[in-house]
Amino acid sequence: METLHLLLNGFAIALQPMNLLFALIGCLLGTLVGVLPGLGPSAATAILIPFSFALEPTPAIIMLAAIYYGAMYGGTITSVLINVPGEAASAVTCLDGYQMARNGRAGAALAIAAIGSFIGGTIAVAALVVVALPLSTLALRFGPPEFFSLMLIGLTMVTGLAGRSIVRALMSAVIGLFIAMVGIDPVQGAPRFTFGITEMLGGFDIVPVVMGLFGVSEILLNIESPARQVFETKMSTLMPTREDLRRSIGSIMRGTGIGLFLGLVPGIGTMVPTFISYTVEKRVSKTPEKFGTGMIEGVAGPETANNAYANGAFIPLFTLGIPASPTLAILMGGLMMNGLIPGPLLFQAHSDFVWAVIASFVVGNVILLILNLPLIPMWVAVLKIPYSILFALILGIAVVGAYSVDSSVFGVGVMLAFGLLGYVFKKLDIPLAPFALTLILGPMMEKALRQSLEMSGGDLSVFLTRPLTATLLALAAIILVVNTAPAFSKVKADTQV
Amino acid sequence: MRRPYQITGVVAMLVAPFLVWGSLRLRYYTPLGPGPGFFPLWLSILLAILAAAMFWQATFGRPEPMPADFYADRSGYLRIGAVVAALVGVIVLMEPLGFCLVMLGFYLFLLTVLGRQHWLLTGIIALAGSFGVYLVFVKWLATPLPIGLFGF
DSSP: OOHHHHHHHHHHHHTTHHHHHHHHHHHHHHHHHHHHOOHHHHHHHHGGGGGTTTHHHHHHHHHHHHHHHHHHHHHHHHHHHSOOOGGGHHHHHHIIIIIHTTTOOHHHHHHHHHHHHHHHHHHHHHHHHHHHHHHHHHHOOOOOOHHHHHHHHHHHHGGGGOOTTTHHHHHHHHHHHHEEEEHHHHTOOOOETTTTTTGGTTTOHHHHHIIIIIIIIHHHHHHHHHHOOOOOOOOOOOOOHHHHHHHHHHHHHHHHHHHHHHHHHHHHHHSHHHHHHHHHHHHHHHHHGTTTTTTHHHHHHHHHHHHHHHHHHHHHHHHHHOOSSSSHHHHHHHHHTOOOOSSHHHHHHTTTHHHHHHHHHHHHHHHHHHHHHHHHHHHHHTTTSOHHHHHHHHHHHHHHHHHHTTSSSSHHHHHHHHHHHHHHHHTTTOOOOHHHHHHHHHHHHHHHHHHHHHHHTTTHHHHHHHHHHHHHHHHHHHOOOHHHHHHHHHHHHHHHO | OHHHHHHHHHHHHHHHHHHHHHHHHHOOOOOEOOOOHHHHHHHHHHHHHHHHHHHHHHHHOOOOOOTTTSSSOOHHHHHHHHHHHHHHHHHHHHHOOOOOHHHHHHHHHIIIIIIOOOOHHHHHHIIIIIIIIIIIIIIIIOOOOOOOOOOO
């Protein structure tokens, strides 16, 4: 009953005209930036974080969260219409979504994606409501050693985001941790790697760093090649047929289950649920050979799984302070910049805020469903704007954003520097996700480790004598072994050739 | 893709000792536990090990195929150079000249050199992106932006 009361109170706040307005603005901005070629949800969220600075924390985070799931849906639009996934999670949607578009059924593909996303997202929010309080109450019993172990689990998950090389993923993670170390040491106040530059004493602000890494680097990659994606798909009716809906119901339900379950596992990444959902849909289909030719189940399942995962991933973020993806790590940075530290204390110290944000997820999902179907022609028009104009506009917005973080051109310089670093990383196929996660988790993990050792007078056995800590560390070790074993056997095989 | 990873490995191996040196100048351990140098030292060592592993894999492992678009053509690098130059110009000139003038120049430069749009469209976007954005941020969102010599 307490949860229901808190949730209703959250709805009362989320439905206040100003909060509703910012949820709407967030959905529109997120979808717009998600639609822009080459900018996925990570870059979109990073670039738009500064727009929240002038707001109170509640509308600010409502808007940022709306930008996050708006951008996720924007990525779907480009997958269906121009065969360019807005982010990795939408990649699988290209397979059947783009084929549907080529068959003149882009409207049905986008509509079923929106409907599936709404159902998956709403059920995931319901799960968040049910488990949030018990999980955060449990986590309140955590001391620094438990938090250190928990964050270590988050970091070991990095190995799951390794892509093709565990060495490159770990290098990305180490560099991210090092960047996080720059500035005044959090425990003793000693400056680290600041090279006498006053602006670096406070460390690198997360926002210009991620704007550069994800946004500017993407622009540099896009302008490098003169090739242009031109929207040529014909649009027909926007509404799916009764037959489309009948075929999609099962896919949507299965996608919801897959996305929600995997959303509870921090660090699994956004791509895994969609690919698992696609594989499941193909397995259960009576005509698996038709997948890849425009099967609506191939859009409904993965898109639902994607949004159920995106909303479900807020459970570990809000209750334990562990971001499940780079975009959520960026969002976590946005929360922290507004003075809100995700984790169990969030429910205690800022109860009104957190329940308003959870309620706003439902509101945002409704807004996306209502807005996006009639607005599809507008997003199509956006896709027709030449990239040579778009990139200048995006860069201009990024400059304003980077400057407004601390009203200094230093932020713009940081954005440019990390933009170039991100460009090199992408060229070398070094994943950026571990960098983003360690950048956010690193300082908290260091603080928790040092507090733990201060508690125990420097005795490392503090991590083994507390049952919960020992269990969490064992779990971290298992994750590390499971994730890295295949990679090392591959290295061995490679070097034997 | 052998050579790019070898170069990356070597660069990281050269950077790592500098970071170890920087970390050793910080206190490694205090009576209360790890000092400010504890984490950076171990990270530097880990970076060196990973750099060596990358070099080893690139040299003795199966080479990954080089993507066709790994190197851009000359015009591609010139376009990147133009964007970087525009951003450097913003960094250097924004505080002395003010947001509006610098962003006006930024858009005019990028849209003329890289966009090659009609001058009227270029002018409208440049004015909206500079003076328009200034009005929205400063007047509506109350976010300060640099004011230059001319008071805007």
